[in-house]
Amino acid sequence: MPEYTGYAGKSLEFLKTNNVAVGSTVKILTDLTFSGIIMPRYEHAGEKHIVLKLNSGYNVGLEIEKIEKIEKLPVTEKIIDEQLRLEKNTSLPKILLLSTGGTIASKVDYRTGAVTPILTAEELNSSVPELAQIANIDTEVLFSEYSENITPNHWLQISKKLLEFSNSDYTGIIIAHGTDTMHYTSSFLSFALAGYPIPIALVGSQRSSDRASSDAALNLIGATKFLIESKTRGVYIIMHHDESDETIACHLGTRVRKNHTSKRSAFQTIGDDPAYIIINDKIQKNQKDNYFKVKEFKPRTNLDTKVALIKYYPGYDPNLFQKIIEMGYKAIIFEGTGLGHIGNTMYDIVKKANEKGIFLGMTSQCIDGRIRMTVYESGRDLLDLGIIPLENMIPEVALVKAMWALGNSKDIEGVKELMLENIASEISY
Amino acid sequence: MPEYTGYAGKSLEFLKTNNVAVGSTVKILTDLTFSGIIMPRYEHAGEKHIVLKLNSGYNVGLEIEKIEKIEKLPVTEKIIDEQLRLEKNTSLPKILLLSTGGTIASKVDYRTGAVTPILTAEELNSSVPELAQIANIDTEVLFSEYSENITPNHWLQISKKLLEFSNSDYTGIIIAHGTDTMHYTSSFLSFALAGYPIPIALVGSQRSSDRASSDAALNLIGATKFLIESKTRGVYIIMHHDESDETIACHLGTRVRKNHTSKRSAFQTIGDDPAYIIINDKIQKNQKDNYFKVKEFKPRTNLDTKVALIKYYPGYDPNLFQKIIEMGYKAIIFEGTGLGHIGNTMYDIVKKANEKGIFLGMTSQCIDGRIRMTVYESGRDLLDLGIIPLENMIPEVALVKAMWALGNSKDIEGVKELMLENIASEISY
Numbered sequence: 001m002p003e004y005t006g007y008a009g010k011s012l013e014f015l016k017t018n019n020v021a022v023g024s025t026v027k028i029l030t031d032l033t034f035s036g037i038i039m040p041r042y043e044h045a046g047e048k049h050i051v052l053k054l055n056s057g058y059n060v061g062l063e064i065e066k067i068e069k070i071e072k073l074p075v076t077e078k079i080i081d082e083q084l085r086l087e088k089n090t091s092l093p094k095i096l097l098l099s100t101g102g103t104i105a106s107k108v109d110y111r112t113g114a115v116t117p118i119l120t121a122e123e124l125n126s127s128v129p130e131l132a133q134i135a136n137i138d139t140e141v142l143f144s145e146y147s148e149n150i151t152p153n154h155w156l157q158i159s160k161k162l163l164e165f166s167n168s169d170y171t172g173i174i175i176a177h178g179t180d181t182m183h184y185t186s187s188f189l190s191f192a193l194a195g196y197p198i199p200i201a202l203v204g205s206q207r208s209s210d211r212a213s214s215d216a217a218l219n220l221i222g223a224t225k226f227l228i229e230s231k232t233r234g235v236y237i238i239m240h241h242d243e244s245d246e247t248i249a250c251h252l253g254t255r256v257r258k259n260h261t262s263k264r265s266a267f268q269t270i271g272d273d274p275a276y277i278i279i280n281d282k283i284q285k286n287q288k289d290n291y292f293k294v295k296e297f298k299p300r301t302n303l304d305t306k307v308a309l310i311k312y313y314p315g316y317d318p319n320l321f322q323k324i325i326e327m328g329y330k331a332i333i334f335e336g337t338g339l340g341h342i343g344n345t346m347y348d349i350v351k352k353a354n355e356k357g358i359f360l361g362m363t364s365q366c367i368d369g370r371i372r373m374t375v376y377e378s379g380r381d382l383l384d385l386g387i388i389p390l391e392n393m394i395p396e397v398a399l400v401k402a403m404w405a406l407g408n409s410k411d412i413e414g415v416k417e418l419m420l421e422n423i424a425s426e427i428s429y
Numbered sequence: 430m431p432e433y434t435g436y437a438g439k440s441l442e443f444l445k446t447n448n449v450a451v452g453s454t455v456k457i458l459t460d461l462t463f464s465g466i467i468m469p470r471y472e473h474a475g476e477k478h479i480v481l482k483l484n485s486g487y488n489v490g491l492e493i494e495k496i497e498k499i500e501k502l503p504v505t506e507k508i509i510d511e512q513l514r515l516e517k518n519t520s521l522p523k524i525l526l527l528s529t530g531g532t533i534a535s536k537v538d539y540r541t542g543a544v545t546p547i548l549t550a551e552e553l554n555s556s557v558p559e560l561a562q563i564a565n566i567d568t569e570v571l572f573s574e575y576s577e578n579i580t581p582n583h584w585l586q587i588s589k590k591l592l593e594f595s596n597s598d599y600t601g602i603i604i605a606h607g608t609d610t611m612h613y614t615s616s617f618l619s620f621a622l623a624g625y626p627i628p629i630a631l632v633g634s635q636r637s638s639d640r641a642s643s644d645a646a647l648n649l650i651g652a653t654k655f656l657i658e659s660k661t662r663g664v665y666i667i668m669h670h671d672e673s674d675e676t677i678a679c680h681l682g683t684r685v686r687k688n689h690t691s692k693r694s695a696f697q698t699i700g701d702d703p704a705y706i707i708i709n710d711k712i713q714k715n716q717k718d719n720y721f722k723v724k725e726f727k728p729r730t731n732l733d734t735k736v737a738l739i740k741y742y743p744g745y746d747p748n749l750f751q752k753i754i755e756m757g758y759k760a761i762i763f764e765g766t767g768l769g770h771i772g773n774t775m776y777d778i779v780k781k782a783n784e785k786g787i788f789l790g791m792t793s794q795c796i797d798g799r800i801r802m803t804v805y806e807s808g809r810d811l812l813d814l815g816i817i818p819l820e821n822m823i824p825e826v827a828l829v830k831a832m833w834a835l836g837n838s839k840d841i842e843g844v845k846e847l848m849l850e851n852i853a854s855e856i857s858y
Contacts, residue, residue, distance in 0.1 A: 061809060146806075146807055148772050149774075180770055181766055184742060258767065258794075260795050261768045308749065311740050312577075313738060314579050314613050315581045315734040319756065327748065337576070338687065345580070368690070369690030377575075378578070396742065
């Protein structure tokens with residue numbers, strides 16, 4: 001039965017009239033000529049265009065009104081090479097690969113046109129055969145979400161799954177994850193599973209696995225080598241280090257940000273070199289201290305999302321903050337200016353929030369550098385109003401930590417204590 | 430009459446009992462011994478401590494209860510050297526220096542203890558004598574605010590003042606400004622005064638002018654040289670380029686961010702080299718195109734602050750966005766994830782906002798790189814819901830531009846047009 005997912009009105013009519021559907025390989029003539037596969041669309045899409053996946057891997061939206069001609073091309077069946085079902089080599093270390101979705105787990109199925117997770121053991125082996133040479137990899141698909149759609153509930157699902165394997169014979173665990181919010185997830189896992197006995201590597205890619213320029217394979221290989229050889233504990237993000245296709249960076253999961261929208265080396269450690277650099281078979285260690293500051297594995301996997309991140313800017317309306325208080329928020333993370341400031345028009349409402357027992361933490365929108373609220377009058381005023389300076393914690397990390405601290409404390413004093421305790425290298429000196 | 434600005438209750442009593450006041454030079458014994466000048470405090474400060482400016486330039490708050498002894502020291506009068514009232518050399522180019530406050534304009538008056546602007550012509554010449562060798566500098570104090578307290582109203586005051594000098598014989602204008610929000614101000618001036626006939630340089634410092642490590646002098650000298658020699662138009666931010674005390678960077682006012690809380694080289698051009706680098710007397714130009722994309726000077730100095738910046742994160746509550754809509758906001762700048770995404774839990778409320786005629790613009794919290802909403806389904810959905818991708822505009826710049834666009838358009842179509850028109854290099858390729 002032909003599939004029309006996401007098409008309605010005119011665009012649906014167009015597909016039916018032309019006897020094509022999602023998954024059809026077509027040639028389309030507009031002002032240019034396009035060849036590709038018709039893709040499913042999401043429910044909110046308008047009805048004026050159809051979406052085509054080009055051979056380059058890019059999707060393009062084409063306006064129906066501008067299409068002069070559409071021609072259905074014969075289907076090229078893709079034969080899965082059964083030869084590639086490699087036998088496992090039981091002498092190699094065991095690695096668990098959990099997939100949560102994202103670009104790294106995306107591949108166009110050239111028969112249906114749908115984007116599907118590729119991470120069955122066989123398909124993985126066939127797409128990155130080098131992995132089977134260095135590890136026995138078990139895989140499991142947890143869910144399949146682009147990471148902009150990941151929510152704190154997904155964090156909890158991942159934690160729960162990881163808890164199952166804290167006493168296993170795996171050498172390490174890879175989590176395939178979309179890059180958009182990978183650093184939020186790595187932060188939550190760092191706090192919730194502090195002291196986790198084997199290393200955890202979050203791996204993403206900036207180009208989907210079916211594109212020639214994909215960084216998925218190299219990132220996965222780098223992560224696997226790291227897990228086997230580093231003999232460490234911690235939560236790391238492992239991605240391309242630079243524009244070369246040779247160097248992989250391994251970032252502390254609480255000291256990293258996605259700092260570029262599209263580069264394969266989008267992730268950067270803030271204020272330091274990456275913890276490890278992997279060049280071919282050489283692993284260079286820059287990390288000086290243990291990732292976890294706790295000695296024992298002590299999972300605390302609750303969270304409470306009543307935390308708001310307020311990025312301060314000139315003209316920020318204190319009434320907006322007033323609304324946030326009225327909505328019952330229990331913690332605020334300010335992304336202040338410079339050393340940790342917000343304008344004096346905010347003082348009255350901050351005072352009120354403090355009196356209500358709301359946790360008020362200060363980070364900086366500068367991203368790099370330390371909060372120091374004792375240098376200027378503004379900072380000292382804010383200290384007096386009850387704002388807690390959060391050292392050099394990255395704003396996104398402070399936000400996630402506050403959700404976690406709220407979920408695992410009895411009262412605001414407990415939240416304050418947890419926020420200032422260095423749990424997983426989120427504060428550095 | 431003794432001055433006690435900001436002191437109340439116990440702290441006021443303490444000063445009076447010990448016969449000291451704001452501006453007194455004292456030696457204080459607690460667990461350590463401190464010498465310095467008692468500073469005024471701000472109204473919200475608690476009553477438990479007094480503030481002392483140490484000779485190092487740092488301020489320290491000392492708890493009254495822990496003070497064992499306080500001793501008043503004799504006042505060392507600072508003699509202003511009348512010899513330094515240099516005669517103006519009328520053959521040199523004329524530069525106007527406007528002061529708005531901030532660290533660069535801060536200096537402790539060692540007689541009163543108050544922080545005052547130093548920028549009278551004479552004091553400036555005496556503190557940076559090199560300036561008088563290269564330019565005739567007229568100075569004017571506009572106001573005196575740390576830049577975390579700068580509001581859009583201050584932007585309007587600065588614009589109004591600059592309008593007075595658009596037909597003057599000045600070669601260029603320096604604006605001394607606090608660093609925290611200097612890039613917001615430079616953005617507003619860029620849009621409001623697009624095409625301004627002479628170059629404008631915003632200059633700040635990360636260490637106050639009375640400290641040995643101050644970067645104020647070098648930044649001012651660099652800015653003056655740049656204004657005289659570049660023969661260009663535009664709004665630039667001029668600060669230390671690196672940790673050396675030799676290299677000054679000149680950033681496009683719409684492509685720059687404060688990326689470190691404390692380094693003297695805190696400002697960085699996003700995604701490119703700085704427009705100019707000044708090393709001693711050498712000015713190296715990297716800027717390729719004209720700063721202003723308009724040919725004629727056409728001031729449009731209105732603004733409307735009903736713009737909210739929403740930084741999206743996992744767990745962001747759509748009800749918070751709902752409140753913002755209810756409060757009558759007319760434009761939203763999203764700081765989305767990656768290429769320009771927000772989670773699908775936001776779709777319904779975004780649709781509603783679009784139907785209400787609210788401008789919805791997308792930027793990225795990655796800061797560097799371009800918005801591309803056609804690559805993934807999420808992005809295409811958001812396009813369909815009416816979100817406008819703002820190319821590689823920096824989120825803070827997009828926010829300021831939206832305030833400006835709202836103030837200078839008749840309707841939302843006008844806002845959309847202005848937001849996508851490259852006015853002052855805020856979009857680059």
